[in-house]
Amino acid sequence: MKDIFASANQEWLNEPRIVLGIMTGTSVDSVDLAVARFRRNKSGKISMRVLASGEYPVDEELRQDISRVVSLDAGADYISGLNSRLANLYRDAIENFLDKRKNIDIDAIGIHGQTVWHDPDACYYPFPSTLQIASASMLSAYLQKPVVSDFRSADIALGGQGAPLVPIFDYEYFSEKYADVCMLNIGGIANITWLQDGGDIDDIIAFDTGPGNTLIDYFMNLYYGKKFDRNGKIALSGKIIPELLEKLLKLEYFARPYPKSTGREYFNPKLIFDIWPRWKSERPEDMINTLTMLTAESIALGIKKLPAEPNFIYASGGGAKNKFIMEHLDIEIFHAGLESTRKKSISADAKEALCFAYLAYRTLGGLPGNVPAVTGAYSEVVLGSISYNNIYKPRA
């Protein structure tokens, strides 16, 4: 029998497609949305035209529920409930977004989902796994569009880390012929992608450098009741706690060779409480300064491990707006031009959402989305699951 699913979906790939991507990062500050038109040319290159991007607020109650799940303080009732609640949030976010942009008619949606667990090395349970929630089937039933979700599991099934997934996107849209480029994304966790001057996709190096905003945000909330340190202002007002920074930089993760990935399972407040039991007697601004320095220093450490110092660093994610981090990096990696991805017409906030629109486009076209050289998987694989829960259909 002919396997009708086993080849690239030419019908999908033959026409330009408009795909909306949604990203909710580990820091859960907001839902990022972006829409682009993708068009595959004969050489296989996929052109992207960004049509719009924006964000949608996440309310405090939802943030707290997610936090309970991530900190293992809630069970199946909450996870199941949140799976539904997030589908409702995404529906509201998309409807709100498209209501203001009546000229955009999307073909499909790609959702990263909310990561509540990521354990590709089976450190916490004897089977490697990852879990991103937000019910794709419910979202599809609500919006009557195909929804692609769960992008990380297939790579983990093939022995990979299920992360990072952004490299194929970075390679397609940021690599240059005559320059070494380093992409830097500072979300809850920070990661880099190395795109060698004229290199092939298999030459990509990409890994999580360590914490991005996750620790800073936690302590900002604890001390100041704020979601994050706007522009790095609090960090700039504090002083470093050298002994704490030293202890943190000695964590095994930073020394480990790439490829590697991490998450809030590891870089969380408990780690700080354990390493620095007297944290309560420190000045808040000094804790924020030190944790921000940890992010900057660990990113710099990561970049220094690359085969060469990059010519350009393009930064994205919330942390790219933190002046303390950016200024410190600019000093540490002083030969490289450090810019926002906006320089390349892709806003720092929208980049990850666009990446999942692009990955959804690939999945619907039957094209693989992982880069085995960076995830460690033994093969390229089509990522994700497709939900298309049509209503009003004639019954067979």
Add this chain to the structure above:
Amino acid sequence: MKDIFASANQEWLNEPRIVLGIMTGTSVDSVDLAVARFRRNKSGKISMRVLASGEYPVDEELRQDISRVVSLDAGADYISGLNSRLANLYRDAIENFLDKRKNIDIDAIGIHGQTVWHDPDACYYPFPSTLQIASASMLSAYLQKPVVSDFRSADIALGGQGAPLVPIFDYEYFSEKYADVCMLNIGGIANITWLQDGGDIDDIIAFDTGPGNTLIDYFMNLYYGKKFDRNGKIALSGKIIPELLEKLLKLEYFARPYPKSTGREYFNPKLIFDIWPRWKSERPEDMINTLTMLTAESIALGIKKLPAEPNFIYASGGGAKNKFIMEHLDIEIFHAGLESTRKKSISADAKEALCFAYLAYRTLGGLPGNVPAVTGAYSEVVLGSISYNNIYKPRA
């Protein structure tokens, strides 16, 4: 733009397809597998030829982990880990099953998954939801076949109970022109489907009658360290505790009008401990007798609520082998012929697995799978998500 996903998938429907279904019920005793060839004729009727069925053992450690998750005694780490572990179990089960049947070449797989939470009425969290785990994406990456999963969410998104889903299958394969038929499945929970003499699909009545084996199994394990009461032998050796049975039968669920669905979130040991604080002083066989009587009586109550006494009752599920339940039902509903579904060439054990093979066939064909008249959803909808995580593909 032409919506390439919005119509029935003729390419899939035009040829006979061989689909494997997997069911793991709430009682988690084993994985049930069944394979059938489906063929849609011009009238829209889908013929089914059962090719094979079997089961695969679930080890005690896995049962305990599932039990921890279901009883809300575990968090995201366990749920994520179990999601992966169950995909591995299903892979092993399918490989073992197909290794012995080399002549069977399957086109796709349908998995119900392990229900860890089902709250369509938002009783436990402010958003209605259901959660079946076993990573479909991992399973697809392992076996290189399309896997359809998460059959209940879309119906819930449209205001339905996400259950029961078996009616469309019962209607297709068990309804008769000159007899009223009642399908009875006794798994962890018991449910019935009413197929009226020559009736239309919208005339179907189906609902959960209440507990199936879940309470019996729990106490069998507690008292005797056994998974279930084989043939109802222990129940037959005990005596009823009339006051306890009376209290149980007064539970609001039994009086509630259909459509209705329930789960182990409600019918669990805690309910018994609360209703009957002195359960510890009862004789074990009397507790088993009374709980078995509860199952039989509540099923009889359910059947008596139907528009007419059925001509035939076809029973399936583990509880259909419990003589105590069957004999009691035969007396209570004495005009109806009570038979195993085997009478209609579908083994009682394989029926639910076949149902999910059938539902997967429908989803891959772009056909709806729910019956709004029984789930309460406001529309028919294509159910589930499709994972097809191909490897060894040429990169675009």
